[in-house]
Amino acid sequence: MQIEQYLDALLLLMVSIAAINDLATRRIPNRLLLVGLAGALVLHGLSVDPGAALLSALGGMLLGLAIFLPFYLVRGMAAGDVKMMAVVGFFTGPADAFQIIVLTWCAGGVMALLLVVLRSRVKAALVNIGHMLFGIFVPGTKLSDTAPAQSVGSMPYGLAIAFGTIVVLVTHYG
Template identity: 80%
Template sequence: MQIEQYRDALLLLMVSIAAVNDLATRRIPNRLLLAGLAGALFLHALSAEPGTALLSAFTGMLLGLGIFLPFYLVRGMAAGDVKMMAVIGFFTGPAEAFQIAILTWCAGGVMALLLILVRSRLRLALVNIGHLLSGFIATGTKSADTALPQSAGSMPYGLAIAAGTIVVLVTQYG
């Protein structure tokens, strides 16, 4: 088995544990992410071209962090989700991290719509979206000023991140 396959297996294990934990407790443990990061670092260092692998890993990490951080800053995502995407980017590099982010948004959007409909919160969700958009359009408005009066509900976004990751990994191996 090549190093990349071990890396992908470890990534699959990490996102699966994170998704189950997020479903059960609504938290993604830092210890899990640190263990995944350490494992990915070790495997990148063992690759045929460790310098190239580590450069790609750090670039992927920055991309994963940069893509999800704005959602955290407007309180649309938890810090664990952002950290998880950064660690996934470290595993995969920037190209796959971007693919995973796109698929995660798709999975998360479907999950959000289903939860809103099941919880009968469609009207509240639309009001909140309008409130957020009006805060961004108004000049001089800070993200703290766009606090929502009531949440339409939270969801375990680690599950959506895991789904996006799994789809990318499955398509790689056909």
């Protein structure tokens, strides 16, 4: 088995555990992400070209962090989701991380719409989106000024990240 297959197997295991835990507790354990990150670091270090593998891993991690961190800063996403996407990016590198991010956004959007509609929270969700957009697009706005009026409920975004990751992994082998 090649290093890439070990990486994919470990990544699949990590996102599956994270998704199940997020569904059950609305938390993604830091310990799980650290173990995944350490495993990926070791496997990248054992690859044929460890320098290139680690550089690509760092690129994927930075991409995941850079794209998800702004959502955390405007209170649109939890810190565990940001950390999970950064670790997923470390496993995959930037090209696959970008595909995972796009698929995650699609899955997360569908999940959010379903939850908002099922909870009858459409009006509150639209108000909250307005607050977030205001904080992003109006210069000089403090984060405290963009706090949502009320939460429409938490969402296990780790499930969406796992979905995006699994779809990309399946396309590698399918």
